[in-house]
Amino acid sequence: xxxxxxxxxxGNIETVSLDDPNDIQLRIRKDNQSDxxxxxxxxxxxxxxxxxxxxxxxxxxxxxxxxxxxxRVCASYDRETxxxxxxxxxxxxxxxxxxPEADYVWYAYxxxxxxxxxxxxxASAQLSGRCTAEVIGxxxxxxxxxxxxLGEAADGKKALWVFARQHPGxxxxxxxxxxxxxxxxxxxxxxxxxxxxxxxxxxxxxxNPDGTRRGHLRTNALxxxxxREWAEPSEEKSPEVLCVLEEMAARxxxxxxxxxxxxxxxxxxxxxxxxxxGIADAHVTMLDRFQAVYAAINPDFQTEHGYPKPAPGKGNxxxxxxxxxxxxxxxxxxxxxxFKDADNQPDPVHxxxxxRSKALGRSLVDVLLATVDELPARMERN
Numbered sequence: 001x002x003x004x005x006x007x008x009x010x011g012n013i014e015t016v017s018l019d020d021p022n023d024i025q026l027r028i029r030k031d032n033q034s035d036x037x038x039x040x041x042x043x044x045x046x047x048x049x050x051x052x053x054x055x056x057x058x059x060x061x062x063x064x065x066x067x068x069x070x071x072r073v074c075a076s077y078d079r080e081t082x083x084x085x086x087x088x089x090x091x092x093x094x095x096x097x098x099x100p101e102a103d104y105v106w107y108a109y110x111x112x113x114x115x116x117x118x119x120x121x122x123a124s125a126q127l128s129g130r131c132t133a134e135v136i137g138x139x140x141x142x143x144x145x146x147x148x149x150l151g152e153a154a155d156g157k158k159a160l161w162v163f164a165r166q167h168p169g170x171x172x173x174x175x176x177x178x179x180x181x182x183x184x185x186x187x188x189x190x191x192x193x194x195x196x197x198x199x200x201x202x203x204x205x206x207x208n209p210d211g212t213r214r215g216h217l218r219t220n221a222l223x224x225x226x227x228r229e230w231a232e233p234s235e236e237k238s239p240e241v242l243c244v245l246e247e248m249a250a251r252x253x254x255x256x257x258x259x260x261x262x263x264x265x266x267x268x269x270x271x272x273x274x275x276x277x278g279i280a281d282a283h284v285t286m287l288d289r290f291q292a293v294y295a296a297i298n299p300d301f302q303t304e305h306g307y308p309k310p311a312p313g314k315g316n317x318x319x320x321x322x323x324x325x326x327x328x329x330x331x332x333x334x335x336x337x338x339f340k341d342a343d344n345q346p347d348p349v350h351x352x353x354x355x356r357s358k359a360l361g362r363s364l365v366d367v368l369l370a371t372v373d374e375l376p377a378r379m380e381r382n
Contacts, residue, residue, distance in 0.1 A: 002052075006042040009114045010171075012215030013042035016057060021047060024054040028062065031216040033223030038062045038263060039169030041108040041215060048103040052096075059094035063217060067263030068094050071340050072351060074111055077102040082111040084351050110261070110339050111354040113171035113178075115143075115213050118206050121178055122146050128185045130196065137243025140221045143209035145243055150184045150203060151196035158372055159252040161330075162259070162364070163204035163244065166226040166320070167218045168211030170261035172337045172357040177205040177259060179358030183365050195369045202251065207240050227258075230323035241320075248328060254375050256324040256332040257364070265336065266343040266352075268360060269306030270294070273325035273332040275315025282376035283331055290333065293370050298363040300345050300356060306336070329378035 002021060006013040016025035024044075030037040037058075044052065059068055072084035073096050085098040085107075096107065125148050126133040137145040153159065162180060164173035181203055184192045195201075206212060210221035219225050222237060229238035233245060248256075272287035273279060294301045315322045325332040337360070341351040350356075 002044070002046045004042055004044055006215070008043075009116060009213055010039075010041050010112050010168075010215045012040050021050060021052045024052060026054055026056050027058045028056060029215070031211070031219040031223055032214060032221060034216075034219045034225075036063045036216070036218040036223075036225070038064055038067060039109050039215060039217040041106070041112055043104060043106050044100065045104050047100045047105070049099070049101070051099045054096040054098075054107075056094040056096075059089065060092040064263035065091075067339060069264075070266070074108045074351075074353075076106045076108075076111075077104065079106055079112075082108075082353060083349055109169065110171055111175070113174040113212075113354065115206075115209060117178075118146075118174065118209070118212075121181065121205060122148070125181055125185060128187075130185055130187070131181075136247050137239055139208075139210045139240060141210045143213070145204065145207065145209070145240055147247065148181060148203040148205070150181070150201040151199065153200040153251065158199040158254040158375055159202065160199050160255045160257070160368060160372075161202045161204075161248060161253050162257045163207055163320075164259035165206040165208050165212065166240075166258070167260060168208045168214075169217035170337075172261045172339075172352065172354065173259040174205055175354040175357035176335070176337065176361035176364075177203060179361030180364050181205065182358075183362045189365075191365055191369055195365055195372065198372050199368070202247070204244055207244060227260075227320060228318045230320050231318045248324070253324065253328055253330040254378065255368075256320060256328075256330050258320045258332075258334045259361075260334055260336050261339055262336040263339050265305060266338045266340040267305040268301045268335070268337050268342055269303065271307045271321065271334045271336065272309075273315060273321050275310025275312060276317070276322055276325040276332075277313045277315070278379070279312075279315075279325065280376065280379050283325070283379065286331055286371070286374065286376050287333060289374070290331075290367065290371055294363070294367045297366045297370070298360060300342050300360055301363070302342075302344050325379070327381055329381045331375055
């Protein structure tokens with residue numbers, strides 16, 4: 001008997017009809033108290049050896065319908081190895097066609113990164129002599145905001161903040177953090193050792209645990225988009241942002257690096273704080289240099305495609321990148337990774353996936369070491 005399940009960590013789907021294996025009808029559930037939706041993650045059972053056609057009926061009304069163009073759904077039999085399956089989009093519905101080789105098969109918008117795996121990352125990191133782990137805040141539903149401090153703060157050392165998963169339906173961001181953190185903890189890695197001699201790194205691998213567990217695309221449990229809360233975070237609506245921002249102000253910050261995924265653009269790119277009012281020339285120069293170094297170190301990153309730069313004074317000051325540059329004066333940027341594939345370095349089987357996200361995160365260590373001595377002074381702010 002055919003069955004669809006999504007009652008698990010990051011699960012999201014609603015079954016409309018399972019009567020015909022050639023016309024399984026589904027809908028993506030909206031984020032709680034919000035109209036955002038795009039993330040899905042579900043398990044199909046009972047279809048081994050026979051073809052199924054699944055239609056996501058409300059795809060055309062999703063938050064980013066351009067994200068479905070030239071997109072292929074992720075699938076897995078063991079939840080470890082994920083591959084892409086034939087997918088089409090007609091402007092209204094997303095159609096998935098697949099002949100499962102096993103009785104259980106999981107499908108997802110992107111290779112998931114569970115809260116269980118997050119706990120494993122925190123647990124392994126705390127065992128390193130290079131790292132301390134601590135709780136700096138709590139979500140509405142009582143999950144913790146975990147901070148990893150890598151290296152030791154000291155006079156003359158830069159304070160670098162790297163954080164991810166403000167938008168929970170962007171799991172490539174936490175795959176990236178896993179690669180980044182694991183490399184910093186590798187005591188045989190000379191690049192990591194050299195970087196931690198020059199800087200202390202504050203890493204928040206997941207800023208939105210509630211949304212992650214609920215299977216949300218973009219919001220926390222209360223339906224709040226955290227990356228529009230930085231100008232006025234509150235304990236009532238956005239405690240996740242409030243606690244991180246307070247720690248940044250207390251511990252100091254010279255660089256802010258916020259990790260995300262973009263639904264529509266099939267490239268890895270950086271959006272910087274170019275439009276922040278009164279941004280210093282040294283910060284603009286460093287934003288450009290940082291990206292050039294990244295592209296030279298890892299060809300999966302590129303600088304040709306991305307968001308248009310905002311006009312001077314027109315930057316969004318409610319986002320992490322805009323607010324941190326504007327109020328704390330730090331060099332600030334946002335990394336975006338694709339849900340589809342990196343078209344400059346395509347992989348026809350896996351597309352962009354968790355392993356490649358981890359590798360790009362590992363490369364950040366090289367980029368930071370190459371630029372840390374050149375980081376500009378914090379901009380003076382009123």
